[in-house]
Amino acid sequence: MAPEATSRSLLTVLDAEHPEWRPLLVVIKEALREAERPQWARLVPALEHPGRGGRPLLDGAVITVGPRLVGRWVRRILGIAAAAGTEVKPLARAVAAGWLDPLALFESAVSQNVDRFHELSHADTDYRGPLRGLASLIAMPMLQNCRRAWAERVPTGWAYGYCPICGGWPALAEMRGLDGTRHLRCGCCGSDWRTEWLRCPFCSEGEHEKLGSLVSPDSLARQTIEVCNRCSGYVKTMTTLSAIRPEHVVLEDLATLVLDIAALERGYRRPAAKGHEAAVSVVAESSRLHDLLGL
Template identity: 40%
Template sequence: MSARSRLDTLAQARPEWAAWLRVVRELAADLSDPAWDANPPRTAPASDRAPLLAGAEMRPDTRAIARLLERLSGVARAQGLHAMAGEPRQAPGTPADALAVFMAALNDDDAALAMQASRAGASAQGWRTLAGLLPMPHLHACARRWAAGPRAAWPHGYCPVCGAWPTFAELRGVERARHLRCGRCGAGWPMPVLACTYCATTDHDTLGALVAEDKKAHFSVDVCHRCSGYLKSCTTLQATPSDELLAADLASVEFDLVALERGFLRPPGPGVALRATLSVEAASMPARRWWR
């Protein structure tokens, strides 16, 4: 089943989410589109603690970013999600404006995102949610590039590519090897079964799991009583395709709710602040109007 088909199925099961899922569906095909593989970032020297994009100089296709933001905003407005996309007459109008949204979302810059939301006539949280989708195709391209090259072991709970905390863990195959999956860029990396993703404790007395009564459920929840963190975990024969991670995360939201009801949380923000910058050539694009 394709990512879009999964989202369509989820929209039928959760009609109250249908408007938001149509926005996510607009993004889905871009996540695996090789057109985004062009213009990879200039990265800092490799580090055993810093993710690939920490301090990177980003060189995204400026007009592709502007077109994607126009598409996402257009679908959101068509679905009545004006708190998320703002009003057309107030929306940014140039590729440079779209790049500013891209960089603010990439760097998790709350102040910049709040300012953009105010200018667009959107709510701060709604705009943050929409803007968070914008860097994802470029980040997936970065993760594909990372996966294709030589890789050192990565012992941390945050993503080795973009620094985000994982969306969920996979227990793969008959041996149930544990791999963490990043919902932001699609990367995956191995992690010991008995280790907290967030505080790295391996004390089995502080680690636990919330398991569904339904024995056929593929998801459970790993919890840590030391830091009160949680992470969903699923059993699977093979890795979830990168472009289907969003759908899998949304389809298993009831496990998030169970964890929250019991007082477990996910850390706010990313695991590592990227502090990426924009390349000179991308920043110097002509500021002619691109959005209608």
């Protein structure tokens, strides 16, 4: 089967094999479908800088949005997530009742600022874990469209472990093609950047004594877990013939959850903090007009 066909059917396979993931899959599916709506492509802002010195392209962006589009999207995804039984009911209620501004929530989600997102949600308990996943799904339509518009503008030879578009850590790595070049992939925006074979994306360790890999016995070495004994980080690595479709990196990440469990059981983890800050300002169309007119 062609890799693209495999990716296309991945949602169906995941749905059939893991009914327990269905609530999450429903939300992911909705975020991917939303990313295809042409309205989002029109919201991609002009680049503020060329991405030199390791600054992700999204950092400093000012996104002017139609409050109705964003409000509708935030309410819908929260409603679906709440109905699917995830832990977002208080957040969904607060937005539906008008206590919480969907634009503020959207801004913290696109900036992937989980602390701010958590603060806005007025959660009684610390539930940054589920919120992190939700924030990236709320941001997904915007970030996937930024990646589509900016992929050619990423500085050549981007040598950092985090995403050149949105600053997130890679969801996985690919050992791609017959020559086995190594590419890091972002789950949130789908971005793709080449990296050296022996280099930890999180702490840049390049000494092979400090780097290793855990091979899953039943995967015929198609999937491995690259680990770093300096920072205890890990990256799941898939052998692929051609690139995983950008929109499906999030699904491949989910489909290989068993590797995450294996890595966690051995004391490795993905860093909790974001790779690099990418602060975004979200401005409502009408207030932007007011600013421009000096009102």
